[in-house]
Amino acid sequence: MEPSFAMPLAKTEPLRREIERTLTDRPFTVRFWDGTEIPATSTLSDASSTANASANLLPTFTVRSPRALAYILRAPGQLGLGRAYVSGELDVDDLDALLLVLSNWKPPHLDAAAKRRLALAALRATGLTLPPPPPQAELRPQGRRHTAERDRRSVRHHYDLPPEFFALFLDRSMTYSCSILSRGAKTLEEAQETKLELVCTKLGLQAGERILDVGCGWGSFAVHAAKHHGVHVTGITLSPPQAERARQRAHEEGVADLVDIRVMDYRDIAGERYDAISSIGMVEHVGSAQIDAYTAKLASVLGPGGRLLNHGIARLRHGEPEAGPFSDRYVFPDAAPLHLSRVQLSLERAGFVTEHIEGFGADYADTLTHWIERLDANLERATELAGEERLRVWRVYLRAARNGFRTGFMGLYQVQCVRT
Numbered sequence: 010m011e012p013s014f015a016m017p018l019a020k021t022e023p024l025r026r027e028i029e030r031t032l033t034d035r036p037f038t039v040r041f042w043d044g045t046e047i048p049a050t051s052t053l054s055d056a057s058s059t060a061n062a063s064a065n066l067l068p069t070f071t072v073r074s075p076r077a078l079a080y081i082l083r084a085p086g087q088l089g090l091g092r093a094y095v096s097g098e099l100d101v102d103d104l105d106a107l108l109l110v111l112s113n114w115k116p117p118h119l120d121a122a123a124k125r126r127l128a129l130a131a132l133r134a135t136g137l138t139l140p141p142p143p144p145q146a147e148l149r150p151q152g153r154r155h156t157a158e159r160d161r162r163s164v165r166h167h168y169d170l171p172p173e174f175f176a177l178f179l180d181r182s183m184t185y186s187c188s189i190l191s192r193g194a195k196t197l198e199e200a201q202e203t204k205l206e207l208v209c210t211k212l213g214l215q216a217g218e219r220i221l222d223v224g225c226g227w228g229s230f231a232v233h234a235a236k237h238h239g240v241h242v243t244g245i246t247l248s249p250p251q252a253e254r255a256r257q258r259a260h261e262e263g264v265a266d267l268v269d270i271r272v273m274d275y276r277d278i279a280g281e282r283y284d285a286i287s288s289i290g291m292v293e294h295v296g297s298a299q300i301d302a303y304t305a306k307l308a309s310v311l312g313p314g315g316r317l318l319n320h321g322i323a324r325l326r327h328g329e330p331e332a333g334p335f336s337d338r339y340v341f342p343d344a345a346p347l348h349l350s351r352v353q354l355s356l357e358r359a360g361f362v363t364e365h366i367e368g369f370g371a372d373y374a375d376t377l378t379h380w381i382e383r384l385d386a387n388l389e390r391a392t393e394l395a396g397e398e399r400l401r402v403w404r405v406y407l408r409a410a411r412n413g414f415r416t417g418f419m420g421l422y423q424v425q426c427v428r429t
Contacts, residue, residue: 021045024078026129031123036114037288038069047368068106073098075135082131086336091335094405095144095398104404108412146398147338154343155296157274161247163342168248172227174311174394178383183227183254185322186290187373187421200372205233208287211365211425213314214238216282221245223275224291228255228268232395234287235259235267243283245273275303278310285316292321293346299348304359308428317361317426322373325347325420336409339402347420361426370420377411 021041028039028047039047049067049092072078077098081089093099101107119127122379143149148166153160172183179185180198188200189207208230214220216239222231225244232255234240246252254269259268275291295303307317324346337343353363384391384403391400 017340020075020134020136022133023049023409024127025129027127031119031127032116034114034117036110040071042071042074044121066106066109066391068101068103068110071100071102071188073100076141078131078135079140082128082135085128086334088334088338091339092143092147094139095146095339095401097397097401104408107381107405109410112412112416127142143338144398146396146402148342149338150342150354154341155299160294161274163344164247164377167341168246169250170399171394172250172254175227177387177391177394178380182229182233183258184229185226187369188376189369189372190375191369191372197376197383199257200249200376201229202233205230206237206284208289208318208320209234209238209332211423212285212287212318215238216240219243219282220276221281221283221307223286223288223307224294225251225255225270226290227251228258228270230287230289231255231268231270232258232262235264236262239267241267241269243269243271245271245275245278247272247274260277275306278306281310282312283310284312285318286311287318287320289320290319290322292319292352293406295345295347296343296345297347297351300351300355301358304352304355304361308359308361313428315429317356317429318423319424319426320351321352321422322337322346323352323420325417329418336406340406346419349424350418351409351423356392356424356426358429362422362429363423363426365423367423368420370414373421374411374414377407377414381407 021043025041025045025047030127033050035047035050036052038049052066076096080093080096080098080268083089084092090099094101107194148163150159150163175185177181180188180201182201182205184196184201184205187204188194188197189203190197190200192203194200212220214234218240219240220234220240222234222242222244223230225246228244231242231244235242244255246255249272252272255268255270256265259265260272288307292300292303311317325348327348349366356363381404384407388400391403395403410419414421
């Protein structure tokens with residue numbers, strides 16, 4: 010990418026001096042649009058012990074134009090850096106090394122005077138009078154959080170890419186959730202088959218039963234359960250492209266008469282009864298304000314003895330924010346994994362009795378490794394399908410998610426319940 014506009018060489022010199030002055034410990038190199046560099050001064054002391062650490066432990070940030078600085082000045086911190094990266098104005102040569110730095114480097118505390126000096130030097134280097142607009146890939150949802158309309162826009166922002174894009178890195182069944190690689194599976198396809206069958210087993214599916222699949226995605230569970238267990242599955246999703254592909258898969262697998270896919274919000278479910286419910290990768294989108302309404306709605310469509318399998322990501326640390334601004338604007342707007350204890354409390358309030366809980370955090374980290382490798386092997390086609398901005402988001406997002414499971418920030422749990 011060519012710089013948005015050229016600046017005289019002298020413009021970067023005060024900024025470089027100020028960065029070198031305030032960040033004496035730098036496990037990264039910064040290269041500017043004029044060819045000048047700020048070299049790394051240190052390495053990460055515990056980098057060698059980090060799982061799957063990149064061979065290049067010192068990333069190089071390339072500031073391609075003054076617009077990158079303008080993004081950072083407009084929104085200091087994660088959001089500004091994210092905007093500069095997504096737009097392509099800021100690049101990094103090694104995403105795995107970047108995440109290693111973010112996880113392990115402790116930047117020095119800067120007093121107000123140091124922050125002012127840095128901001129002034131950066132402002133002089135930009136030569137801009139107006140801040141650039143956010144990248145097109147950014148979504149800032151409007152209205153009250155977790156209303157049906159806002160949830161619809163947020164979910165579709167993540168999922169309404171061409172199904173062919175997801176097919177580049179998912180398995181053949183298009184299962185976009187944690188696979189189970191720890192029980193002997195040799196391939197991602199086998200691992201996802203293991204997960205789908207485990208859900209069926211935990212739900213105790215019997216031929217002829219009526220099953221609700223909340224957040225059905227591209228229909229992997231619905232098709233599997235109908236094909237292998239003879240149950241009738243109603244799947245709901247907020248994404249029309251997902252629903253269309255799920256119906257197509259049901260027809261291709263010969264179970265269209267057993268699979269009913271609807272574009273529907275869970276809040277709109279009414280007047281029907283089911284024997285069991287699968288909720289796979291859905292609870293993360295519900296939010297703390299709606300979790301009690303969500304579990305109550307699921308309980309309302311089950312008769313006594315009805316079964317629920319809730320499969321979802323949970324936060325493991327307390328006292329930290331639900332999600333950072335980069336994820337909230339570019340990856341999963343409004344998504345907020347809750348603590349397992351909060352989900353359990355809600356299930357109990359709704360009248361569920363928990364019979365079994367099983368964790369699969371390590372399996373999700375391994376699943377993400379497969380997805381990362383597959384996507385990286387298809388970057389040219391992925392760019393054609395998703396565009397450069399969205400692809401840059403996805404490459405960081407998949408790695409950050411893997412890092413979250415490896416470092417104990419997140420876990421993945423299957424909770425098996427019965428309605429009393």
